[in-house]
Amino acid sequence: MQYWLMKSEPDIFSINDLKNRPQQTESWDGVRNYQARNFMRDQMRKGDLVLFYNSSCKEVGIAGIAQVVKESHPDLSALDKESSYYDAKATQDEPRWYMVAIKWKKTFKRIISLAELKKYQELKDLKLLQKGNRLSIMPVSQNDFEFILNLE
DNA sequence: GCCAACGTTGGC
């Protein structure tokens, strides 16, 4: 079992939105970065746990936990000309972009803010905190994951 | 709104 962090702009899709979906589940469409795609396509497995991170908003930080419930499948929003995620280079045969589905598991009682996370020496290896990291999906070590759970 | 840092594109 592996652990991950996934970023979302809460104004666009929040952890509450996830909780309110049918089956509290959503396919993570719209990722258009190869490294992030490769994590979803090649490494994320059913049962993996995910830190749900709020980015580009008033309170940036970790909002809760989700779980991978469906492994890699094509992100067909890339084929939809009306979608802001449209990619002219994606086709039915070569979908180019892939996603996993995650299910809501827990909303933290408080947002564990980015500023707070930065304070802990224990989290110095957390990729989120490393300089210039803009990945929207990244692996998290089991130790870091458990440390963060205990901060709530 | 600023801007550092990174990713992608495309000419050569």
Added chain:
DNA sequence: GCCAACGTTGGC
């Protein structure tokens, strides 16, 4: 394959 130019991310 290099690299400049451009676009995007995302914290502040």
